[in-house]
Amino acid sequence: MKWITIKRHLRDSLRSLKRNGWMAFAAISGVAVTILLVGISLALVFNVTKLSHDVESDVRVHVLVEPKTTTKQKAKLETELNDLKGVTKVTYSSKANELKKVVSQYGDSFKMFGGDDNPLNDVYTIKATDPEETMAIAKKAAKLDHVAKANYGGDEAKKLFRTMDSVRNWGVGFSVLLLIVAIFLIANTIRITILSRRNEIEIMRLVGATRWYIRWPFILEGAWTGLLGAIVPLVIIDLGYANVFRAVGRQLASSGYSLMTPGQLIWPLNLTLVVVAMLIGAFGAAISMRRFLKV
Amino acid sequence: MLKLLNVEMRYPNGVSALKNVTLTVEQGEFVYLVGHSGAGKSTLIKLLYRELVPTSGFIQINNFDLRQMKEHQVPQLRRTLGVVFQDFKLLPKMTVGENIGYALQVIGKSDAEIKEAVEQVLNDVGLEKQADHFPNELSGGQQQRVAIARAIVNRPKILIADEPTGNLDPQTTEGIMDILQRINGRGTTVIMATHNQQIVDELPHRVLEISGGKIIRDEQGGQYTHEVDNNQKTPAR
Numbered sequence: 001m002k003w004i005t006i007k008r009h010l011r012d013s014l015r016s017l018k019r020n021g022w023m024a025f026a027a028i029s030g031v032a033v034t035i036l037l038v039g040i041s042l043a044l045v046f047n048v049t050k051l052s053h054d055v056e057s058d059v060r061v062h063v064l065v066e067p068k069t070t071t072k073q074k075a076k077l078e079t080e081l082n083d084l085k086g087v088t089k090v091t092y093s094s095k096a097n098e099l100k101k102v103v104s105q106y107g108d109s110f111k112m113f114g115g116d117d118n119p120l121n122d123v124y125t126i127k128a129t130d131p132e133e134t135m136a137i138a139k140k141a142a143k144l145d146h147v148a149k150a151n152y153g154g155d156e157a158k159k160l161f162r163t164m165d166s167v168r169n170w171g172v173g174f175s176v177l178l179l180i181v182a183i184f185l186i187a188n189t190i191r192i193t194i195l196s197r198r199n200e201i202e203i204m205r206l207v208g209a210t211r212w213y214i215r216w217p218f219i220l221e222g223a224w225t226g227l228l229g230a231i232v233p234l235v236i237i238d239l240g241y242a243n244v245f246r247a248v249g250r251q252l253a254s255s256g257y258s259l260m261t262p263g264q265l266i267w268p269l270n271l272t273l274v275v276v277a278m279l280i281g282a283f284g285a286a287i288s289m290r291r292f293l294k295v
Numbered sequence: 296m297l298k299l300l301n302v303e304m305r306y307p308n309g310v311s312a313l314k315n316v317t318l319t320v321e322q323g324e325f326v327y328l329v330g331h332s333g334a335g336k337s338t339l340i341k342l343l344y345r346e347l348v349p350t351s352g353f354i355q356i357n358n359f360d361l362r363q364m365k366e367h368q369v370p371q372l373r374r375t376l377g378v379v380f381q382d383f384k385l386l387p388k389m390t391v392g393e394n395i396g397y398a399l400q401v402i403g404k405s406d407a408e409i410k411e412a413v414e415q416v417l418n419d420v421g422l423e424k425q426a427d428h429f430p431n432e433l434s435g436g437q438q439q440r441v442a443i444a445r446a447i448v449n450r451p452k453i454l455i456a457d458e459p460t461g462n463l464d465p466q467t468t469e470g471i472m473d474i475l476q477r478i479n480g481r482g483t484t485v486i487m488a489t490h491n492q493q494i495v496d497e498l499p500h501r502v503l504e505i506s507g508g509k510i511i512r513d514e515q516g517g518q519y520t521h522e523v524d525n526n527q528k529t530p531a532r
Contacts, residue, residue, distance in 0.1 A: 199384070200388070207397060208401055
């Protein structure tokens, strides 16, 4: 294709979008609603996937130290924990520190347990090389001196994995379904706008335009419709996600997990949705025109 | 230039629109196609610009064999023809200049060439000041002049007009006929379907009369109605 032809197709498509005002607005609005739904469900799926991955790869053993254990005894215990097979990291957190976590998660009313009233234990958190080994580590740690209890989540972790898995699967299924609905909705909206312009296509054919010469501006117009339709929902999703991240992220942080940061989520999500919207717009236009281009 | 040999056109619903039509038109001729509504004039016109493909027979225009040609060759044929309709068929979202220029745009002319040709042809049809208007801002006569300008802008050898004055008042019709006569004077073949008796009688050219899908009269310099018919009608008046 010659450069002058490409330039004309681009110019014609933008001009046509402008001159078809209300029809273009209707098509853009249709795209916007659909992209908003797809965007929200994709943001959900991306985050559930990340969280379940975090949980899977981050199963830890919490070793609660008996009260009144001396500093010397704790140091010995830490060495013994470090020597256990499959342990990568042992982190110490005093009972005062544990209380701080509780306060930040459940509120200031728990401050009353400060000082000598603190019922919590000092805790060693053990990270395993392999999530599978957490159970064995917990069993061995429980037998060591000055250990009150060794938790590894056990059944709870398994239950969490199952829940995460099903949320992820349903999320993916829902997104795929929404995407299919989006394809039909966007293609149909564009189809209606093209139906109203079938005379235009007929006239173009009459003056000797080839099928592709007629098709290109419509395809590009479809792509612009997709692009413009994606802008508003993306702004809503981007701003909305930043707020959700701030609100939910703070609560999750105390449990050691985190949502995808807006920086991690927004660019891939925006790019995916813009490309999807433009492709659907372009294909929708191409498919809708087919019957009017039969000479 | 233009040859039809034993052309038959039967629509999918079984209606036979043209029967055994044989015809030759030479370069530079002006031909009126006359006949009652439903006689087959529009079908014949549609066959000429290949909107329809004949059921049987042979049609050759500007060295294109219309029955054998592939779909992708149709635009090439149409670029050698100019077609004008009763309802103008202008692109409503394009200005007058853009409507005319579109016919040149599709054959890859540069913007400068298009601008020059559009100015010239608008001058020819007397609409040089309307280049930036949209079709709905023009009168019927002006719209038809734009349609003619678009049809002739790439200097086609044949101009096909399907009742080009059908929607126009007598004065505007006269102006349109002036333009068509001038185009014909430059050597372009003009084939015009019409119901307008006054035009045919006052501006005599070759007349092809179609009735029931057949050519029943082919007369150089003929009248709208056959002389025998006139003689028969005269006593009745």
